[in-house]
Amino acid sequence: MRVLITGASGYLGREVWNQLRADHTVTALGFSQSLPGLQSVDLRDADALGTLVKVVQPDIVVHCAAYRDPDFCEAHPDETYRLNVAPVETFMQTLPAASRLIYISTDYVFDGNEPPYAEDAARRPINEYGRTKRAAEDVARARSTSIVLRVPLLVGCGLTFEESGFIAKAVQAIEDHPESEWDHVIQRYPTAITDVAAAIRFLLEQQDAAGPYHFSQREGGTQYEWVCRLAAILGYPTDGIQPAHTLTQRPATRPWNSQLANHRLAALGFKRHTPFASVARDVLALRSARSE
Numbered sequence: 529m530r531v532l533i534t535g536a537s538g539y540l541g542r543e544v545w546n547q548l549r550a551d552h553t554v555t556a557l558g559f560s561q562s563l564p565g566l567q568s569v570d571l572r573d574a575d576a577l578g579t580l581v582k583v584v585q586p587d588i589v590v591h592c593a594a595y596r597d598p599d600f601c602e603a604h605p606d607e608t609y610r611l612n613v614a615p616v617e618t619f620m621q622t623l624p625a626a627s628r629l630i631y632i633s634t635d636y637v638f639d640g641n642e643p644p645y646a647e648d649a650a651r652r653p654i655n656e657y658g659r660t661k662r663a664a665e666d667v668a669r670a671r672s673t674s675i676v677l678r679v680p681l682l683v684g685c686g687l688t689f690e691e692s693g694f695i696a697k698a699v700q701a702i703e704d705h706p707e708s709e710w711d712h713v714i715q716r717y718p719t720a721i722t723d724v725a726a727a728i729r730f731l732l733e734q735q736d737a738a739g740p741y742h743f744s745q746r747e748g749g750t751q752y753e754w755v756c757r758l759a760a761i762l763g764y765p766t767d768g769i770q771p772a773h774t775l776t777q778r779p780a781t782r783p784w785n786s787q788l789a790n791h792r793l794a795a796l797g798f799k800r801h802t803p804f805a806s807v808a809r810d811v812l813a814l815r816s817a818r819s820e
């Protein structure tokens with residue numbers, strides 16, 4: 529298939545590109561980063577995106593690009609709309625009728641008050657990031673063949689140890705500040721990017737798949753609990769890691785527990801689950817590889 533991946537220079541998109549490139553003809557799009565094989569297109573430029581779609585004529589678009597920092601989105605709603613929603617409108621206007629779109633969405637479309645959330649649960653986002661992702665889902669779903677894949681906090685290896693998300697940040701914090709406080713309020717379900725990319729690959733091969741799907745690991749915990757688990761896995765002392773029972777004020781409110789239930793993917797037979805400990809060791813191996 530001819531597959532167009534947006535955000536292919538990003539945390540998730542790079543892994544999607546890795547997993548699809550062997551079996552498909554992939555056009556990988558980034559923006560500010562340059563990587564071998566990556567084309568740069570500003571998705572906010574509707575004409576440039578429309579022209580590219582005409583040239584590539586993709587069978588499938590895997591649309592990963594987005595602003596995903598909720599605090600940035602809260603402070604910049606118009607700019608967030610330009611990247612998180614408008615390009616989906618352009619895709620809907622310019623993609624050939626037979627082309628399909630896989631839109632990557634988030635657990636933040638839910639308010640977090642009634643977990644776990646089934647795929648058809650009512651979406652009530654409580655911040656601007658979630659509202660733009662809900663709006664983009666609606667635009668994508670105007671085409672009946674579109675797939676919306678919602679995922680929670682992602683973990684895994686980036687290009688470098690430092691770019692490896694929550695695990696790298698937590699390891700650095702534990703090492704630099706053995707006495708540290710971590711949020712013990714919000715439940716999180718850190719899910720391996722390799723598993724999410726495998727879910728995308730799986731969905732792409734299901735001709736009849738359409739509508740909303742969820743992919744999340746089942747085990748939950750607060751940031752404090754995940755940092756304690758991480759420290760234990762890696763053999764660091766845990767005594768200095770302390771729970772914070774009240775949330776630090778931030779521009780965007782986060783849902784308390786937006787756990788996603790994977791009913792539809794499980795029914796299709798997709799049940800992959802890489803344990804958090806294994807992801808943590810892979811991220812640490814990135815740092816060891818660099819220092820050898």
Ligand SMILES: NC(=O)c1ccc[n+]([C@@H]2O[C@H](COP(=O)([O-])OP(=O)(O)OC[C@H]3O[C@@H](n4cnc5c(N)ncnc54)[C@H](OP(=O)(O)O)[C@@H]3O)[C@@H](O)[C@H]2O)c1
Binds near residue numbers: 535541596683
């Ligand atoms: N990461 C998470 O924990 C998480 C959780 C739930 C859902 N998601 C969703 O998963 C998807 C992928 O997230 P991610 O973590 O991979 O994000 P990311 O690492 O921040 O990557 C964002 C991507 O968007 C591209 N981009 C930014 N501005 C652009 C523009 N103007 N034109 C074209 N491309 C542009 C970036 O390209 P350059 O870097 O080249 O500029 C990059 O490839 C997003 O839809 C996000 O909402 C992520």
